[in-house]
Amino acid sequence: MNFHIPRRFEPKISALGRRFVSSLPVRENPSIFCDQNVNNVTKPNPFHILKDPNKPRKVKLKDTKIVHANLLRTHDLYLDMFRTNYLLDCYFECGSTKYAFNLFDEIPDPNSVSWNLMLSGCNKNMLFEDSWRSFCEMHRFGLEMGEYTYGSVFSACGALGCVLRGEQIYGLSIKKGFLSNGYVRVGMMGLFSESGRFDNALRVFYDVPCDNVACWNAIISGAVKNMEYWVALDIFSNMCHRLIMPNEFTISSVVTACAALKDFDFGRGVQSWMIKCGIKEDLFLGTAILSFYAKSGCMDDAVRQFWFMPVRNVVSWTTMISGFAQNGDFVSAVEFFRQMRNVDVDINQYTITSVLIACANPDAVKEAIQIHCWIFKTGFYSDSVVKASLINFYAKIGAIDASEIVFQDSEGMKHLSTCGTMISAFAQHKSSKQAVNLFHRMLQEDVKPDKFCTTSVLGIIDSLNMGRQIHTYTIKTGLVFDVSAGSSLFTMYSKCGSLEESYNVFNLLERKDTISWALMITGFVQNGSATKAIYCFREMLSEEIVPNGMTLTAILTACSALCLLRTGREVHGFSLRNYMGDQASVGSALVSMYSKCGILCSARRVFDMIPRKDQFMGSAMVSGYAQGGHPEEAIHLFCDMLVDGLVIDAFTLSGVIGCLADLGRLGIGSQIHAQVIKMGFESEVSVGSSLLVMYSKIGSIEDCRKAFQQIKAPDIISWTALIASYARHGKGTEALQIYELMKESGTNPDSVTFVAVLSACSHCGLIEEGFFHFSSMKKDYGIEPGYRHYSCMVDLLGRAGRLKDAESFITSMPITPDALIWGTLLASCKVHGDVDLAKLAAEKAMELETHEAGTYVSMANICADMGQWDNVLKLRSEMAGTEVIKEPGWSSL
Template sequence: MLTVNLVTWFTQLNCLIKFLKEILMHSFGFEPDEFTYGSALSACTALLLPLCGKQIYSLVVKNGFFSNGYVRSGMIELFAKSSCLEYALRVFYDVSCENVVCWNAIISGAVKSKENWVALDIFCEMCLGFLTPNSYTLSSVFTACAALEELDLGKEVHGWVIKRGAVEDVFVGTAIVSFYAKCGVMDEARKQFSLMPVRNVVSWTSMISGFVQQGDSIYALHFFEEMRRTGQEMNNYTVTNVLTACAGPAMVKVAIQIHGLILKSGFYSDAVVKASLINTYSKIGEIDLSEIVFRETEDLKHLGIWGVMISAFAQDDSPGKSIDMFQRMVNEGLKPDGFCSSSVISIADSLDFGRQIHCYTIKAGLLSDVSVGSSLFTMYSKCGSLVESFEVFQQIVEKDNVSWTSMISGFTEHGHANQAFQLFRGMLFEKNELDEMTLTAVLTACSAIYSLNTGKEVHGYALRRGLHKKILVCGALVSMYSKCSALDMAKRVFDMMPIKDQVSYSSLVSGYAQNGSIEEALLLFREIQMTELEIDSFTLSSVLGAVSLLNRLGIGTQLHAYILKIGLESDVSVGSSLIVMYSNCGSVDDCHKAFDQIKKHDLICWTAMIASYARHGKGAEALSVYELMRESGIKPDSVTFVGVLCACSHNGLVEEGYYHLNSMVKDHGIEPGCRHYACMVDLLGRAGRLKEAESFITNMPIKADSLAWGTLLAACKIHGDIELGRLAAKKVMELDPCDAGAYISLSEEGSRVEFCMSPSSFRSSILLE
């Protein structure tokens, strides 16, 4: 790496000397020729001095050399490399040009500026003229097609190459192999690779990279072995791709063997290779080996090595080490770049620390980095500060698809799906090219608010853009239609999927279960078992939910046995679903067993256990579980308190009920809702304290709903309090005229003949009184 850096510096120094010579020659009256101007422009390109290049080009125009192909290609290349493609295009179109070098320069510049359609349009102009593209032109064109994933267009260019007999050129052949590999068509890439008469390191590396991108590590390593067997020298790109192929489970031994090869071949001093090695070890769970590689690094000025080490600690759930590494960088005088900062921001779980890093990024001038900005607003969203999250998002000047998608997801996750839709419309207004991740996020927002019409509109957009067959989009569509109860549409999308994945199966099973199609849910679950797909916790939770509705303990027990067989009994979501299923089937002891099998209890499973005990009249056990939950450090939510108050109600624990109701606000800052107050009314009613229950309803800080009065009405019926029952029934009918229960209850009391009238007639008689 040191040798490469020295060569680069010497080259730039030589260019600078040339540039100064040209300036001196001009000042002493010497008239530069096209080669002099070309050399000066090459110097400006190497040193990235577009302003000086403009001054030189003004002399070029003044002295009549602007039509010279050598000079113009140099100017085009300078502007393209300086991210000034617009100026490069102006130079190119100043005069008509028949110089292939100029055409190659502008096409290559457009590709490097990621303006791939511009490059392809210029290529089409070139082909319509009288110029014949050469190997350099075709390499750029295939690169553009690969970047756009324009497989059909690339095939047309390939056909043109075959027709012109240029396919045997090693550079063109390599570009074709790389194109098919990057488009994921590995069978065609292998075919073209086998047809190449001469293969270089780039073509071998393209094949290895293609298999890595497709997740086929076995074939990637097989090609690497073949490459080594033929005696072909490898470069650092080859090594990094092979290391990426090793970044998977059960690949530790292979990674160590590649590590040995790197040491033997002299690539261990290459900072890029070393960073890739650190990343590979972290991905396979060998963080200790990552640390060893980092400690053995002599050139710690390379920010990439620091960045992957910080990221490795973050992925290993070692936030302390990641933060310490970041601080060490700053203390040693290094300036963390966007990748380092983004990695640290991603592990921030408190607003205070997140704001400190935010201040650092402002001071270091990193806010313009889209990855840093995206990490910041994601951090604020994760910490619950959606206002600050949106403020950071708005400050990002050039938003990419990742930033738009993350902000849309943030709004959805925090219950602001409507704002997510507004953001989506803003993204369309700015004419951004939507990808499958963005559409998936928007469809998730549709699912959150059960917006079937909007979901259909997004589906239509996906069809128009040709994204409807993408696996992620299909899964999101199945989920959206399922949650919106449009099961026929969900099944139709599911049946049309080219490849059915875990997510789509799980979404459809969940949809069937939630909409009461229990038999279909179980049949689909059986279908998943017959495939090679791994059954995840979400699918099992959905099936257990369906069994809960069936109230079939036998099927539930079989599922529990299957869960034990595949080792998911300790998963918190599966365990919580088992608790609910056993509770619905009346088996409280099995609820307790399922609870004990959970490895790490969360709020949901604690609440499920409390509710299960409360439902079956075991109030003391429910309150005991609640105290254990608090001792474990889990904070209760409003749903938890519904279970706690129900437990008090079913066991006549009036004073305990008052205590926990007051504790909601006093100790936990949770405002009681209608269900909590209804539980208290039920508690007082069961205890026979009906007048106190009436007074409690009257003095509630929120307006009593039909649930509270209906609960009192039921208590009055049990205890035979006709007068208070009549009052409660009137209140229920005022708040919910369609509630037939109130009419029936009054009719059963038999206090008046009018009570046996139809609901509408009875309501009229009450009003007349």
């Protein structure tokens, strides 16, 4: 049958031909519907088959074909466009797009309703390209297009990700007079929101003042989808001020925003306002409120809301179980799962996943095994999602062998999701070799790893060679342009120290989201490239990407490293304007930044303003006081943290113990040591090393040794601190013995360790041992001696009275001696009364440090001991002439 007007519409299934298939059996056997007395009988209405209230709402293809055949027999098909369009809609409703396309092609003169049904039907069956082509045909033939036409094509453009097409259609709709039409504006806002261009959606919303609740719902929903939660709440407040009555869809979006922000007070107020206004709470809205309470950690309110709901389905039950899982209450989660089975509610794979997440606790292993048996019994074990959840569950409780058994039961590489979960499980247990082997096995068995598998394996490998091979795979498969896979790739390069390759991969990403920018900036900071991190941050702002808390934390760390107070203050102001100033991570970074820049008053002000402090923020403030020379304030803050019940970590304890070491208060130090033992941190290397140094400075070498023995795995710092402590107390032989024990343990010395070893030899006059270890530095460990090492050797010779040898040693040094070395020789000359050599050493030291009072005082004391008072007066006058100021001595006794 020909069209009334020429068309070139080609649907996807055009290969099947234009002939209407369903009419063939009727034409071949017409006796089925023929009646000799047909003219004497009233024509029946065939649509009663589709409209029968006793039948399910779902339209069946068989019934639709019967109606179609009846209409063909009675020649009523194209005489009544209402019936024709209804039949067309039924075909789309039952998913038979082939028959729908054929029926549409046979309509002589389709009206606007027919075209709109084609658009909406194609959208409903995911044929978005066909929907777009239908719209183009309508536009080409100059057919009348209404609000529903534009709404349908906006949906198609959104599904196809074609924002440019949507903008063109929006311009066309405005030209046709639809600027203020709510349906059209909702479609355009939805398109922009789905495409991540929420700013454009806001512009559409504010183009025309509107009292249509659908428009307000669309922009609030778009804000939530784009994680602009504060914007959603602001728009909702404005909506209420304009006396526009929200409906259940509005409340659902607003409650979701409150849940994401964990703003319990606002969400509770919204629910109260909803009840006051008489908004009916349906199943969908009730479940959204359940999710809000669960995500806010208010499970008692969630339980109350759950039992007040008149109808509860699998989604509401699963929401409750998931809420208990998020709040670490596996007992309640298992109990709700038991009750759910008792009331005979259909359980789906997501319910099982939620209860398994709740049981990922060593105390819930017994319950989890019972649930595993129930999964076997009910047949859910064949579901790939459930098996992936089991693999993940066993990995989280440390039973990686059980995870492998479940993975083997999943028929190897049959399901990509289980492969990805198994690789993630290996990554959780730092089993990089097994993760890489499984990745290789997938490639060998022609199972292409997806972005989840690729990101998991990239997150655990630390080998540049292996990383480059996976990089090649991502290029081959196109995953290198995916934002999550690309971010994992350049993060791997950053972790391996290859910043250039990391930045190259980062630049290849076409769409960089907030997370990718944050990871790149963090990579620069962690690799000591703070300047590049700040440059990258400025580039991010130029792209109009709004930073998140992770980005601000990284850039504040860069400002701390460079002591950029002005930039740090600008970032602080930005965080306040964007409601991120009260985040614990950002607050910790701000405290650290202000502390390292020497502005402790600002650091304390930020610390006091944060409502919810964590251990990192407390550690940053204590460290700031300790490093800023305010040990008393650091100790008082530590005590306040204990009183307030804040979590104390090893870093905080190390800072406080360091303050006690400087103050020399043994009583408080013993109390802190007892607190350390109570918390179980005595085996931590940082805390143990701090205790060791504290007892060393106080003078208790025995407690110093005990503190070292409590350390579970001593590192180079703790070994060096112990050697230095014994050297400081004149126990050179014991210090060297500890040095040998350190080497036997497999710990190689560094340059600081050799300073402690040479100092031990110096204090005990072990000249031969000192020269042996001095030569061993470069010979055995490749460490070039520095000024402190040469100073120790000069001190070693000077203490033994070999001043001429010390002078010869200085003149033969491969590096130019500094004031420290000459000052060391000067001190030895004072002990042994060598005035001539002392004058030489003093002259050299004063040439290098003209404003150092210690050199003048030492030389003056030597002259005074020799009775050379004229020289003493001369030195004193020289000090006054060069404006050298000697600080007066003081005593705490």
